[in-house]
Amino acid sequence: MSLTAIHRPDAPIVLHGYKLSGHSHRAELLLALLGLPYEFREVDLAGGEQKTPAFLQKNSFGQIPVIEDGATVIADSNAILVYLAQRYAPGRWLPLDPVGQAKVQRWLTVAAGLVAFGPAAARLVTLFRASFDTQEVIARSHRLIAVMDLELGVQDWLAGTAPTLADVAVYTYVAHAPEGNVSLDDYPNVRAWLARVEALPGFVAMPVSHVGLRA
Structure with a gap:
């Protein structure tokens, strides 16, 4: 489809x-x-x-x-x-079967939780001077991305064999994690996944901000 x-x-x-x-x-x-x-x-x-x-x-x-x-x-x-x-696009980005839906929901929960309080929070510190503990949110980001890297080592997409809402929900803050001083250098599977998302027809990028990035 x-x-x-x-x-x-x-x-x-x-x-x-x-x-x-x-x-x-x-x-x-x-x-x-x-x-x-x-x-x-x-x-x-x-x-x-x-x-x-x-x-x-x-x-x-x-x-x-x-x-x-x-x-x-x-x-x-x-x-x-x-x-x-x-x-x-019913059934395409959110599977119709219970297992497929559950796999996507898992990552929607991650996006609202671990992503929001990890790479998203780290980025808020550098871009908008949010009052998070910088080292804590950076460490939390690395724990999340390390898990993603392991899972993406055995499959191309977060929730299965095709892109879903899971990939859309998690993509942006992980792609922009370096803006919060969270390096992606140690996560080759995550970087390859980001490239796959960016190669999807119709992909549109979020502007990059260099505020707060270390030299």
Whole structure:
């Protein structure tokens, strides 16, 4: 089956996000891989736009990303991935069988937990001066990526033999881990997996920030 969408929206999907947010990029990446028309609307996080009454109507938690697909509004990056996959390419990016779904869900949980408090947090320290313990989040990142490297040594994709939402959800913050001073030099299987994701038709990259990178 093609990586692109089976169905098409009636109008471009609106993605409210921030270009340097890995959570926003998850949603944008799947939109691009599906070949869906979309409009990216940059949210002024520094100006607090995400906490305004208008935005809180879209997501009462005041967080990005949010998509608007006609009258349907979906918040949370992983929820957006599930919605897009099931709405526009059912069975392709999220398997229909219970075992396949469980394998993907495992990595969606990792994305919301170990990734968020590992490489994502390390990157927040350097780019946005977040108050995490730098050495702790870097060490946590390496533990996660070491496990990924082992698993990717026996299969090409995180949840099986084909790319799924698991790969989309985890990709961005691992690819940009060096921005948080988390080197990927010791993880050849992870680097090869990143290259496979980047070779998928329709792939779109998140901008690279060099703020905080060591010389």
